[in-house]
Amino acid sequence: MLSELVFYCFIIVAGTAGELCVTRAMKTIGEVTDFRPHAIVRVIGSAMRVPWMWIGIGLMTVGFFALLAMLSLENVSLVIPVTALSYVAGTLGGEMFLGEQVTRQRWAGVALVCLGVTLVFIGKG
Amino acid sequence: MRSPLGLRFKTHLLISLMIVFGPVGDVLLSKGMKRIGAVTIRAPADLPRLFLGTFTSGMIWLGIGSLLLFFIAYMLVLSWADYSYVQPASSAAYGIVALLGYLVLGEAITPVRWAGVLVICVGVYIVGHTPPRTTGSDSC
Numbered sequence: 446m447l448s449e450l451v452f453y454c455f456i457i458v459a460g461t462a463g464e465l466c467v468t469r470a471m472k473t474i475g476e477v478t479d480f481r482p483h484a485i486v487r488v489i490g491s492a493m494r495v496p497w498m499w500i501g502i503g504l505m506t507v508g509f510f511a512l513l514a515m516l517s518l519e520n521v522s523l524v525i526p527v528t529a530l531s532y533v534a535g536t537l538g539g540e541m542f543l544g545e546q547v548t549r550q551r552w553a554g555v556a557l558v559c560l561g562v563t564l565v566f567i568g569k570g
Numbered sequence: 571m572r573s574p575l576g577l578r579f580k581t582h583l584l585i586s587l588m589i590v591f592g593p594v595g596d597v598l599l600s601k602g603m604k605r606i607g608a609v610t611i612r613a614p615a616d617l618p619r620l621f622l623g624t625f626t627s628g629m630i631w632l633g634i635g636s637l638l639l640f641f642i643a644y645m646l647v648l649s650w651a652d653y654s655y656v657q658p659a660s661s662a663a664y665g666i667v668a669l670l671g672y673l674v675l676g677e678a679i680t681p682v683r684w685a686g687v688l689v690i691c692v693g694v695y696i697v698g699h700t701p702p703r704t705t706g707s708d709s710c
Contacts, residue, residue, distance in 0.1 A: 467645065468653040476650035480580075485646070492645060513603055513624070520677045521600035525593075525667040529690050532657065532697070539654045546704035547654070550696060554658065557693025564686030568679075 449518060452511045453527060460508030461534040465542050466501030473497070526565040532558045577650065584647040585659050591640035593666040597674055598633030604675075605629065652704065654697070661694030 473495055477488050492498050515524045536555050539545040606623045624630055647656055668687045671677040 464657070465653065468648045471645055471648040474649055477646050480646075485642070488649070489642070489645065513599065516596075516600045517603040517606065521596055521667060521671045521675065523683070524600075525596055526664055526683075526687055526690055529664060529694075532694065535657050536654060536697075539652075543653060545652060545654050548700050551654065551700040554693045554695070554697030554700075557696065558690050559693075561686045561688070561690030561693055564689055565683050568682030568684075568686055 449515065452515045452518075453530075455511035456508050456515065456528050457531045457534055459504045459511070460528070461531040461538055463501045463504030463506075463508060464531075464535065465538045466497045466504060468501075468543060470495040470498035470501060523565060527562055529558050529562050581647060581651055581659075584643045585656065587643040588640050588647070588660045589663050589666065591636045591643065592660070592663045593670055595633045595636030595640055596667055597670045598629055598636060600671070601675060602627045602629035602633055654700075654704075658694035658697035661691055664690050664694075 470492055474488060474491050477485075479485075512524070512528070532555050536547055536551065540547045603624070605627065606620075644656070664687055668679060668684070672679050
């Protein structure tokens with residue numbers, strides 16, 4: 446049970462922190478307007494030269510291996526909804542790290558997500 | 571593609587790709603990891619065996635490929651849309667994962683768990699209806 450808790454923490458905290466770093470990296474690249482394959486490859490190449498991208502990929506890798514471990518222990522339909530807690534981490538991170546304005550409505554949605562996650566746990570049987 | 575309609579179209583298109591490739595990748599990984607068995611590391615020698623078992627599985631590689639496509643779509647959409655918009659907008663993936671787990675993997679899902687997935691989707695739907703961009707002057 447303790448190891449499962451640790452794996453879930455890695456999935457949620459490291460995964461969300463990684464996504465926030467990737468978001469910051471992509472914002473420095475700017476809006477993608479050309480979707481031809483070579484243009485997409487060029488965008489990916491540019492993104493890979495932004496340090497935030499590598500920090501993000503590193504953190505997401507930690508989250509990914511924790512996800513692999515949890516998928517070997519539990520059903521996918523339990524593991525994936527539980528990772529919805531990353532919405533809370535993502536909302537807090539968006540506010541503190543990316544300077545996003547989080548409204549009451551957005552927090553209400555996040556609260557519903559938490560309720561849903563609880564129901565998923567209760568329904569584990 | 572600077573018009574609001576064009577921006578909305580490409581945002582929805584890429585989020586749709588995320589919704590497809592993300593759950594498919596998760597299900598393939600789950601199927602692959604279930605074949606390998608529960609992860610137990612009792613000695614350092616267990617690690618190479620675990621990595622070998624994981625990365626010689628075709629199912630795992632298909633899952634990684636699907637998640638790679640998900641990640642490319644994710645990177646592209648984040649170049650113009652808010653993280654707090656993209657994250658909830660891709661929430662349909664939760665329902666699809668549960669459905670695939672039920673249909674493809676034959677997992678038992680209780681009504682309470684289905685209700686939980688539904689509430690999660692409603693929650694992220696509400697979050698997705700807040701202003702998509704709050705940090706810049708442009709809007710999605």
